[in-house]
Amino acid sequence: MKDEVLKSFIYNNPTKIFFGAGKLEMLHTEPLPGSKALILTSKGSSHIKSGVLSKTLEELKKSDVDYIICNNVQENPLKENCEEAGYLAKKKGCDFVLAIGGGAVLDSAVPVAILATNSGDLWDYVFGGTGKCITAPNKPLPIVTIPTTSGTGSEINECGVISNEDTHEKIGMSDKRCKPVLSVVDPLYMRTVPPLYTAYQGFDALFHHIEVIISQKCNMLSQIIALSSIEKIFKYLPIAVEDGYNLEAREEVAFAATMSGITMQLSRITAQHSIEHAMSAYHRNLPHGAGLIIISKEFSKFFIDRHLIDDRYIMIAKAMGYPESNNPYDFLQALEELKIKCKVNDIAMSSFGISVDEFPSFAKMSRILQGGGFEVLPCELSDDDIINILKNSYV
Helix, strand or coil: CCCCCECCCCCCCCCEEEECCCHHHHHHHCCCCCCEEEEEEECCCHHHHCCHHHHHHHHHHHCCCEEEEEEEECCCCEHHHHHHHHHHHHHCCCCEEEEEECHHHHHHHHHHHHHCCCCCCHHHHCCCCCCCCCCCCCCCCCEEEEECCCCCCHHHCCEEEEEECCCCEEEEEECHHHCCCEEEECHHHHCCCCHHHHHHHHHHHHHHHHHHHHCCCCEHHHHHHHHHHHHHHHHHHHHHHHCCCCHHHHHHHHHHHHHHHHHHHHCCCCHHHHHHHHHHHHCCCCCHHHHHHHHHHHHHHHHHCCCCCHHHHHHHHHHCCCCCCCCCHHHHHHHHHHHHHCCCCCCCHHHHCCCHHHHHHHHHHHHHHCCHHHHCCCCCCCHHHHHHHHHHHCC
């Protein structure tokens, strides 16, 4: 491939974004897409601890909007939980979904919105794997998002990654009609996220942008947004990890994460995400960001060693604290420095129960379930290559 970015792009995102500290207080000033919300949250208590749920309920009251709460979402969200929430919304007559939480909750909003207006099994509407590839006949419910973490960019995207434990599938389902109509990104309610998960989520956003830059679909708009966001994450993520109540750091990382929702729409991310999704499909206790961190060095080293897109890795290195770089390997050094600063440099696959004999299955499933990430790589990545990346990453 040529080491140059595309000079053309198509971009359309109808999501209205309220971004900044205190913006949740403006929710009642915005016309909402219905009169009764299914409030979708996680099984945990973070939305209570941070105060985001109580503040949202205050805002809904001001807007005379009724609601019911469904708090069944868990990390690496499950098919059956999405089905439960979707059918609950239908039964209770909800006319929009309001997702409050991290990436798992935001991802779940998509299948929930689809199932609230359509019948059948969730996997009927999944394209890929064992899905039946049916386009939902009825328009999904409108979605409003209030992210409480900084990582996935899902607050402005129409795609959700869902797990099917019966088939070991972790796959993205998408419907253009599910693009959120409104997203309120308020860093005030991200300050209570624990340090380790702040790091995991921040690295997820970082790798979205890095993968966009090395993608063959990278264009001049996605590149400039991604590089700016990488610079922000490199500077401010260690601060947010060290001091979660540092509002400036939370704001900068939150901005970079939301921008990843834009860069992923402008360009596609690569197979680093595909491989990790296969890993966490088999090991649901593996946080997505942790899996990405584990394989990140060897994944990038595979392409750097082949000197196919040196200029792009040099650009990333410059954004990550090496302004005079002319060596793509500087990126690997900068990445390691960031892991150390964020105290995630010693994460081991083995601590999540992953064994080497599973690697062929990961390689196979990553291509079956997330094949699009392979199509935009700088060169071919074979199953043997994936297995070697995993072996070299294994501790």
